[in-house]
Amino acid sequence: MFETLQKATLDKIFVLMAEYAADPRANKIDLGVGVYKDPQNNTPIMSAVRKAEQRILDGAKTKTYKGVVGNKEFSAGIVDLALGGVVDATRIRTVNGAGGTGALMILMQVLGRARPKGRIFISDPTWPNHIPLAENANLTVHYYPYFDPATRQVDFGAMMKVVDTLTGDDVVLLHGCCHNPTGANLTPAQWDAVVESLQRTGAFPLVDLAYLGFGDGLVEDAYGVRKVAASLPECMIAFSASKNFGLYRERAGVAIAIARDAAAADVVSSQMQNIIRGTISQTPDHGAEIVRVILEDKALRAEWETELTQMRERMKRLRVKLADAIRRKSNSKDFDFIATHSGMFSLLGLPQSVVEKLKTEDGVYMINDSRINVAGIPEDRVDELADYLIAAAG
Ligand SMILES: Cc1ncc(COP(=O)(O)O)c(C=O)c1O
Structure with a gap:
């Protein structure tokens, strides 16, 4: 063999x-x-994580399956953290992912089902794993220029020259904050301009949010993702709790889909669940539960x-x-x-x-x-x- x-x-x-x-x-x-x-x-290991873990150890009564969508309270806490209530909950559906990568995998596979062989535009350069994730999801990888090697800042003019040409069938992958690998990020005014372009072209944004809170603050770093979610009829967000909760090996992440209305959101949700069921059946819960405990407890x-x-x-x-x-x-x-x-x-x-x-x-x-x-x-x-x-x- x-x-x-x-x-x-x-x-x-x-x-x-x-x-x-x-x-x-x-x-x-x-x-x-x-x-x-x-x-x-x-x-x-962050001290809040250690304490949450101890609480789980002391209080947990079962390790039975959680269900295909995973830990709903964890997902709700992350949606609140990332979006701060800018989108009506009736349009939002979530499933847990195995880390941010697992969330990206689920979301990209849904996009690959919606637009088989469809184009996904990824920043050049990007986190290298974006490329196999997209290819494995039956998407066709294209790039938009992002980094100006002379200034080591975002080459926004070059980026928008490509973003402005996208169509309603295209996906654009945006790093929510703390761009990997460059460290160069869009300003709020540049996010506004990107969103205006997407409103014009109808291109679909997938936001990779792997470092919320590592840049300028939890709220400051969410400017772009909140702008996208509040202004556009549809989008997706892949959230990773690996870095900001220091949970790397626990594989805690959330795949968030925002649809035009509740009926469309239900369809996307069924697709996300179908992908989980047919691949890993259930997602890991330990890291998710740690985050839930932390987010729900004031202290x-x-x-x-x-x-x-x-x-x-x-x-x-x-x-x-x-x-x-x-x-x-x-x-x-x-x-x-x-x-x-x-x-x-x-x-x-x-x-x-x-x-x-x-x-x-x-x-x-x-x-x-x-x-x-x-x-x-x-x-x-x-x-x-x-x-x-x-x-x-x-
Ligand atoms: C840009 C970006 N997205 C997503 C991830 C996914 O991280 P994880 O799957 O460990 O949560 C990473 C991790 O390095 C990353 O840098």
Whole structure:
């Protein structure tokens, strides 16, 4: 049987993680992996999560199946967090996903059923997994330009030149906030312009919301998704609780579909449930239940928000420190963009040869395309990292 198979390619990030783990140098720096890091370079369990988990352990009476749509209270809490009541609940349907990726899988498969081989426009560059997710869902991947390598900001003119040409049969995938990999994000005015374009063309937005609260705040980061949901008759949102609740391996996510009316929403819901039933039958609940407990309890929710704020502020501080150190040492503003980006990532715009040199000579690991995870910046070694980057960038 297996002789007919060829070796499939794995995401390069896993190769990089293995290389980093095997590197014996004590002074190595991991800016590669896409998870939050605390000052001790750990990805901690948030204290609100620990408390919620304990409560579940003490109070749970069964592990029986939850039902195909998953944990409804978790989904309702996430809808409230992401949308803040801007859409009438009668038009919204949700199912749980196995993480944000699972939510994207379900939503894209629904879109692939609605428009077999239909075009989905994805930002160039994007999170690499968007592409196989779309292809596996019978969608045809196209790109819109997003990043200007000269300014390291969004090339909004180039983006809109493509977005304005979309049709009512097209899907456009938008990063809700904290763009991965670039760290460059749409301003509120730019979101408004995108939404105006979608109103004109009828193109369908799918918003990937994997980092809510990692950029400027829970409400601030929701500007785009709320604008889309409030202004357009239909949209979808893939929410991930992996980063903002630190629940990575628990696979907590929500697939949200917003339809024109309740009847259309019921049809979409049946499709989402049909996809779950025919693939994994039921979605994981442990992470979902943790989030539900946190969101429904005033004190735990406040504790979670405080922790999330601390994480966000730490990432912002590291951004400013690195940008300042590079400016001070090189007398150039070339890396100032690191401080203006938001979220966990910045795309440095370095050639692959330089990325390779940083890894082999200095032990500084980043993704091939020169994406760094700012949470991995060692706060006490910012000057050293600045030196490496200045020397490498030449
Ligand atoms: C842009 C983007 N979307 C979705 C996800 C999905 O995350 P998860 O499936 O771990 O919840 C990620 C994770 O890295 C991401 O960066």
